[in-house]
Amino acid sequence: MLEVRNLHAGYGQSEVIHGLDFTVGDSEILAVMGRNGMGKTTLFKSLIGIVPVRSGSIQLKGQELSGEESFRRVRHGLAYVPQGRLIFPTLTVEENIRTGLDAASGGTVPDYVYGIFPVLHDMRKRRGGNLSGGQQQQLAIARALVSNPSVLLLDEPTEGIQPSIIKELARTLKRIRDLRQLSILVSEQVLSFTLEIADRLLVIEKGHFVHESRREDVDADSIARYLSV
Amino acid sequence: MSETTSAEFFATLLMQGFAGISLFSVLLLMALGLAIIFGQMGVINMAHGEFMAIGSYTTYILSVLASEQGWLDIYFPFSLIAAFIVAGVAGYLLEIVLIRHLYQRPLDTLLATWGVSLILQQIFRSVFGAREVSPELPEWIMGSVQPGEGIDIPVNGLFVLGLAGLVTAGVALMMFRSRWGLQVRATSQNRLIAGAVGIDTQQVDRITFALGCGLAGVAGAAFTTIASTGPTSGSLYIVDTFLVVVFGGAASMVGTLASAFTIGQAQSILEFLMTGSMAKVLTLVTVVGLLMMRPEGLFTAKVRR
Numbered sequence: 001m002l003e004v005r006n007l008h009a010g011y012g013q014s015e016v017i018h019g020l021d022f023t024v025g026d027s028e029i030l031a032v033m034g035r036n037g038m039g040k041t042t043l044f045k046s047l048i049g050i051v052p053v054r055s056g057s058i059q060l061k062g063q064e065l066s067g068e069e070s071f072r073r074v075r076h077g078l079a080y081v082p083q084g085r086l087i088f089p090t091l092t093v094e095e096n097i098r099t100g101l102d103a104a105s106g107g108t109v110p111d112y113v114y115g116i117f118p119v120l121h122d123m124r125k126r127r128g129g130n131l132s133g134g135q136q137q138q139l140a141i142a143r144a145l146v147s148n149p150s151v152l153l154l155d156e157p158t159e160g161i162q163p164s165i166i167k168e169l170a171r172t173l174k175r176i177r178d179l180r181q182l183s184i185l186v187s188e189q190v191l192s193f194t195l196e197i198a199d200r201l202l203v204i205e206k207g208h209f210v211h212e213s214r215r216e217d218v219d220a221d222s223i224a225r226y227l228s229v
Numbered sequence: 230m231s232e233t234t235s236a237e238f239f240a241t242l243l244m245q246g247f248a249g250i251s252l253f254s255v256l257l258l259m260a261l262g263l264a265i266i267f268g269q270m271g272v273i274n275m276a277h278g279e280f281m282a283i284g285s286y287t288t289y290i291l292s293v294l295a296s297e298q299g300w301l302d303i304y305f306p307f308s309l310i311a312a313f314i315v316a317g318v319a320g321y322l323l324e325i326v327l328i329r330h331l332y333q334r335p336l337d338t339l340l341a342t343w344g345v346s347l348i349l350q351q352i353f354r355s356v357f358g359a360r361e362v363s364p365e366l367p368e369w370i371m372g373s374v375q376p377g378e379g380i381d382i383p384v385n386g387l388f389v390l391g392l393a394g395l396v397t398a399g400v401a402l403m404m405f406r407s408r409w410g411l412q413v414r415a416t417s418q419n420r421l422i423a424g425a426v427g428i429d430t431q432q433v434d435r436i437t438f439a440l441g442c443g444l445a446g447v448a449g450a451a452f453t454t455i456a457s458t459g460p461t462s463g464s465l466y467i468v469d470t471f472l473v474v475v476f477g478g479a480a481s482m483v484g485t486l487a488s489a490f491t492i493g494q495a496q497s498i499l500e501f502l503m504t505g506s507m508a509k510v511l512t513l514v515t516v517v518g519l520l521m522m523r524p525e526g527l528f529t530a531k532v533r534r
């Protein structure tokens with residue numbers, strides 16, 4: 001599905017991502033774990049095209065995306081849920097979702113979206129900025145979903161969300177994967193959440209992957225060591 | 230004796246107020262264009278006044294053609310559309326050739342569009358001459374209506390007011406109901422994220438710039454009914470237009486409306502009570518004073534950010 005080869009990216013003079021290789025399989029949920037400042041967000045931004053790729057390749061279903069602008073990557077099947085949600089605060093909930101729709105959709109939010117997120121239906125006329133953090137997270141996911149992605153990029157979806165809601169989010173994401181037949185790349189610091197949803201996990205440290213394991217083989221203690229300071 | 234003079238005084242004041250309505254209408258059309266461009270891409274288009282002049286000259290050219298063909302009675306509505314298209318296409322080209330290379334560089338855009346305004350003024354001078362021109366207007370627009378004793382309200386003022394109202398409603402409808410409007414509002418809040426959810430922000434820029442310039446063109450066509458057009462006519466209006474946009478708060482259409490009305494009326498009524506330049510100074514001082522109290526303009530969106 002998504003194949004990344006020897007990816008280098010960074011800001012100005014400083015390189016943050018130093019040659020990453022990985023693949024996300026069909027309907028796979030792959031988690032990237034790492035402490036603060038290890039480069040998770042930078043990796044995601046370079047995948048969606050907000051941070052330029054220095055070298056390396058990003059291929060989605062065989063299509064090279066690394067030189068494309070963000071909106072073209074979205075049209076090819078990538079979708080992005082940024083860290084901190086970053087919904088459009090003055091737009092209503094419904095308008096926020098509609099920004100992700102393509103021209104052919106006619107501007108109607110598909111029913112399955114409100115099926116997955118009933119809260120958003122109840123609040124569709126409210127301004128996005130007036131939603132709670134957890135509701136904004138759902139909104140950001142809905143906005144990404146309506147572009148019919150084949151790979152969903154989720155940057156720290158659990159940040160600032162309370163434990164009971166985190167469990168629910170894990171269930172929702174698996175449901176979305178099954179319903180929409182898509183792959184998910186998610187960055188995370190909460191191990192329990194990762195073990196709940198991911199098929200496989202990678203650990204990133206200073207822009208390099210230092211560990212990889214399938215969920216069934218995970219040694220929780222060793223991962224916890226990577227994540228502790 | 231004193232009663233009749235005070236009645237006369239109020240009649241004159243009312244008529245002067247109506248002259249203010251024409252000014253308000255043109256300012257409103259100009260400010261709408263300037264504000265949507267600024268809101269979308271943070272570009273202050275110093276050549277906006279010249280796009281107004283493009284609209285005026287387009288109307289003038291059409292009037293010359295129309296009088297040759299004997300179509301004077303009907304050409305004017307078409308000239309509004311033509312002014313919109315010509316100014317809009319010119320804006321579209323300017324965006325592609327110049328503006329898009331200067332994003333994120335506000336001072337450079339300011340300077341560059343100022344240069345464009347000088348170039349356009351020179352082109353007007355070469356093509357149409359330094360003398361002011363006036364299109365021949367249809368008879369029906371030149372008359373006046375008399376709703377009361379001693380009160381003369383010119384039809385052209387009513388016409389321009391109706392036009393500005395329609396266009397404003399149309400722009401508001403597009404801004405809040407169309408896909409383009411949604412994309413403009415999303416991009417102006419967060420350009421990078423707008424791109425990352427699939428919006429072609431540069432395409433939205435081009436359309437918005439063209440639309441804004443097109444609106445200036447319509448303002449120019451409307452302008453021909455209240456004054457004649459010279460190479461520098463546009464630059465005379467640009468300052469007032471800036472004033473309207475800043476005073477109203479660049480992010481608010483209601484603000485633009487209210488501030489165009491206030492400034493148009495204030496100018497026109499003060500001009501009656503004192504000299505023209507004193508009226509301008511007083512308006513400017515008042516606006517600057519109010520802005521010191523409310524730096525974001527009259528109206529701002531209320532939402533947590």
Ligand SMILES: Nc1ncnc2c1ncn2[C@@H]1O[C@H](COP(=O)(O)OP(=O)(O)OP(=O)(O)O)[C@@H](O)[C@H]1O
Pocket residue numbers: 011016034035036037038039040041042043083156
């Ligand atoms: N805009 C920027 N300009 C320059 N350097 C940056 C910028 N954003 C991040 N960095 C640097 O890049 C490195 C990686 O940051 P990044 O945001 O990718 O980390 P992260 O793994 O997402 O951390 P967190 O868990 O806190 O979100 C850090 O050293 C950070 O200081």
Ligand SMILES: [Mg+2]
Pocket residue numbers: 040041042083155156
């Ligand atoms: Mg991060």
